[in-house]
Amino acid sequence: GAPPLGKPFPRPALFLGGGASDYLTATDQPTIRQHFPQAEFVTLPGVGHWLHAQSPAAVLDLLTEFFTR
Numbered sequence: 001g002a003p004p005l006g007k008p009f010p011r012p013a014l015f016l017g018g019g020a021s022d023y024l025t026a027t028d029q030p031t032i033r034q035h036f037p038q039a040e041f042v043t044l045p046g047v048g049h050w051l052h053a054q055s056p057a058a059v060l061d062l063l064t065e066f067f068t069r
Contacts, residue, residue: 005034012038014066016059018047040066 013036017024024041032039042062047055 008034009036010038012040012066012069014062015039015041016051016062017041017043018049018051018054019043019045020047021049023049 015024015032015036029039029041044051044055044058047058052059
């Protein structure tokens with residue numbers, strides 16, 4: 001479940017999910033957007049819950065691109 005809604009985070013936020021994981025789903029996005037209105041969602045196809053271990057190069061590329069904008 002989501003924590004109680006406080007003041008929304010006013011800046012961009014990146015949410016990464018694995019296509020082979022049910023941990024972060026499309027049904028979670030509306031609740032996440034309540035807390036992070038500028039949320040961006042990226043799903044890595046064929047990757048499970050441990051994105052950083054299963055696809056470290058892709059995760060690093062996504063994070064680098066996000067933080068250098």
